[in-house]
Amino acid sequence: MKFIFVVLLSILSSSFTFSHAGNIDAANTWLEKVDSGQYKESWQDTAPYFQQQITKEKWHTTLTAVRTPLNDVISRKLIDNSAHTSLPGAPDGNYKVLIFSTSFTNKKQAIETLTLQKTANGWQTIGYFIK
Known part of the structure; x- marks a missing residue:
């Protein structure tokens, strides 16, 4: 009986890690574009909902x-990754909100x-904020 429990626990934790990893990979890929100044390209990789809210040109300007001005990323650490089925102002769906503690060359402490949002194309950005 203990063996079955351990195997089941191992399978469950593997599936959790796999599903968790997909949104982390998508986030890191998107953030790399932003970090390298590819702002218009980052807009192209956002969810349709995001693209309806802001034009590519406005996104680039913003x-x-x-x-x-923040310059290069010195470090970035994921401090929270939560799942949601609804968010204020957005349609119901599958969402992940990832919070990073980040240090930039010109701002030592930022959040x-x-x-x-989970779309037909995988996990895509619908919001990005720096505090």
Whole structure:
């Protein structure tokens, strides 16, 4: 009986890690584009919901004004990853809200919040905030 429990526990934790890893990979890939100044390209990788809220040009202008002055990322650590089925102002769906503690060259302590939505194309960004 203990063997079955251990095997079941192992299977469950493997599936959790796998499903958890998908949104982390998507977040890191998207953040790498933002970190390297590829703002228009980062917009292209957002969910349709995001693209309906802000144009590519406005996104580029906004990130240039907000993100560029922070300069390079020194470190980024995931401090929270929560699942949601609804978010204020967004349609019901599958969402992940990832919170990172980030240090930039010109801002030693910042909190980045990245919200992802599960779409037909996988996990895609619908929100990005720096505090």
